[in-house]
Amino acid sequence: MSALYSVQGFCAQINGQQLVRGVDFEIAAGEIVALAGESGAGKSMTAMTPFGLSAATASGSAVLGGQQLIGMGEAGLRRIRAAHIGFVFQQPLTALTPHRTVAAHLTEAVMQAGGDRPSQGAMIAMLAQVGLPRPDEKLRQYPHRLSGGERQRVLIAAAIAHGPELLVADEPVSALDAALRGEIMNLLTGLCRKNGMAMLLVSHDLAGIELYADRLLVMRSGKVEEAGEARQIARAPSTDYAQALMAATPRMDDPMPPLPKPSDRMFEARDIHVRFRAPSWRSGHIDAVQNASLQLAKGETLAIVGGSGSGKSTLGRALSGLGPMQSGQILWNGTSLPPRGRRKAEHRRLIQPVFQDPVASLDPRWTVSDIILEPMRWLLPDAGGAARVELLLHEVDLPPDIARRKPAALSGGQAQRVAIARALSVDPEILLLDEATSALDPLVANGIMQLFVKLQEERGLSLLFITHDLALARRSAHRIAVMEQGQIVETAERGQLFAAPQAEATRKLIAASH
Incomplete structure (x- = not known):
């Protein structure tokens, strides 16, 4: 030929x-x-x-x-x-x-x-x-x-x-x-x-x-x-x-590795509802998230999976206070958190995000040091300065000279580790990971996931992991919540979910991932 x-x-x-x-x-x-x-x-x-x-x-x-x-x-x-x-x-x-x-x-x-x-x-x-x-x-x-x-x-x-x-x-x-x-x-x-x-x-x-x-x-x-x-x-x-x-590429037939054992429940969301105005000349609204409820224990990873447009990221932004929430309740250790507009620094530092595009999520005009220090100035002003930046870079396995660089001089993996250091700078209890590895190649993504496991063990962090990669959720999460058309249609332990899926949406996702 x-x-x-x-x-x-x-x-x-x-x-x-x-x-x-x-x-x-x-x-x-x-x-x-x-x-x-x-x-x-x-x-x-x-x-x-x-x-x-x-x-x-x-x-x-x-x-x-x-x-x-x-x-x-x-x-x-x-x-x-x-x-x-x-x-x-x-x-x-x-x-x-x-x-x-x-x-x-x-x-x-x-x-x-x-x-x-x-x-x-x-x-x-x-x-x-x-x-x-x-x-x-x-x-x-x-x-x-x-x-x-x-x-x-x-x-x-x-x-x-x-x-x-x-x-x-x-x-x-x-x-x-x-x-x-x-x-x-x-x-x-x-x-x-x-x-x-x-x-x-x-x-x-x-x-x-x-x-x-x-x-x-x-x-x-x-x-x-x-x-x-x-x-x-x-x-x-x-x-x-x-x-x-x-080996770094998650597959649905891989054995499920052991995960750090979580402790008591600390975070709960009840009946979260998010509505947007319809994006056209027509009147009306779009119910992006409807009656979504979930729980998260200290040291636990909960994956939120679903197709494009299922409401995963909208729910994550509502839970973290980054996006709107028309109704529902968010409880921290049994105490209801105030609406996002009235949350104090002590509330806002509890959940910190790590986004999909590592370079786009960092200000291109700032050095890495400035990027990491910025949330500390607002949410944890007594945490320290350059010395703490160096400690955080070490914690995410980056050399100290990275602090003087700007995002354009970083690889995708380095930029995502900087974004993680920024999130850690205010000592959060939960990391919201919104497709945090989907833009990375398998080796780099695997390294980032191993870093999350290490941080979970060392800090007792909980992870809300939004992903469209069901094989990665199977490898990394204790429990998995499946979303379809703005609703959580099923939540189960990872072994149970894959062995006996209950919702039709779950069965379709599993079939598409093989």
């Missing part, structure tokens, strides 16, 4: 620093080749640089349909991208232009490849092809009005609107829940097989790659560590590095 896209001896450098060295692979029409590895391994740079979509300078060879891309000028690369390649990125909300409708995105994708302005019927067919419900309505909507799965489907529709020979998908499903991940990857795979379109897939989900990719390249520090048939590497990797990546 002849290659549609061939990369030989590919290298990439920035400011004289060699970041990718000697990468070789080929992709035939209808074939899917995946690049996997830890953050900084060079996956995205290898995928994007030949097409002029990175800051790196390339050398070697990258040939698409007989045309050499290395050394081609920007005008030529622009024509190649417009006519022959589609791109699907990790964050559809940032990849789509916020002030343009879905119809405008599809029209641009077709016309930049030299096609005529598509008719409304043609655009409806494009959206129907990617499984988007009510496509005629979606054409008039803007990206912020769509769910995460709908936005990703629009991005895919725009990426294939001009019939590309090659699709480059950079972490296309890592921000989605298990059910949507499966739907989107099945969609992409089906489009490749049906249309004879090749796909270069960048992913850190090794557990999922074997289901979709034909071949896999495992990268480390800019070089290929292991390459071959995807299923063979995923099931029996030959290198120590690939074995470590696989």
Whole structure:
């Protein structure tokens, strides 16, 4: 089978620093080749640089349909991208232009490849092809009005609107829940097989790659560590590095490790209700969370799982006082906490958040020291200064010189450890972890989860862990609460939940995670 896209001896450098060295692979029409590895391994740079979509300078060879891309000028690369390649990125909300409708995105994708302005019927067919419900309505909507799965489907529709020979998908499903991940990857795979379109897939989900990719390249520090048939590497990797990546990837059939034993219940939420005004000209409200109740013991991890839009993050923000709560009661050791607008510092320090995007959650203008000190100034002013910052950095396994850096100089894992140190700075009792590892590669994410276990043992911390990764919840949580359409439909010990799920939503999540 002849290659549609061939990369030989590919290298990439920035400011004289060699970041990718000697990468070789080929992709035939209808074939899917995946690049996997830890953050900084060079996956995205290898995928994007030949097409002029990175800051790196390339050398070697990258040939698409007989045309050499290395050394081609920007005008030529622009024509190649417009006519022959589609791109699907990790964050559809940032990849789509916020002030343009879905119809405008599809029209641009077709016309930049030299096609005529598509008719409304043609655009409806494009959206129907990617499984988007009510496509005629979606054409008039803007990206912020769509769910995460709908936005990703629009991005895919725009990426294939001009019939590309090659699709480059950079972490296309890592921000989605298990059910949507499966739907989107099945969609992409089906489009490749049906249309004879090749796909270069960048992913850190090794557990999922074997289901979709034909071949896999495992990268480390800019070089290929292991390459071959995807299923063979995923099931029996030959290198120590690939074995470590696989071991760090949570799977539903992994044994459940022991967890620190929790003590007495200290936190309880009763009948939490969160309502928002409907985001349109129509009157009315959306009940985002309805009658949600849960309990948490000292030293316990409670995972809150559910599909996109199920209300997980909204509930977490209400419980921590970061978001609104129309009704309900939150009790601390049996005493009701005041509404969030009337909470004192002693109340607000009890629950501290760690968010999904580690770099975006840190102020880019501040040093790490300033970031960690900021909550202390408001909530625990007598806690100390630079000496306490150094102690907190040590507690999250970071060197003291990190204190002088700014977020842009940190890796994703380092930035998340800084965010954890910031949360710990006011001696909280509970950490609210809102998808705190979903943006990280398996090795870094596993290190962060091990850090949480260590902190739990040393500090007696309780964890409210919001996640769409059911395998990770199974590995890390004492109990799991399942949400659907704003309601907690089931709460159980992890072993009980997976052995005998009671709610239909739970059974669907478990099935989608295998």
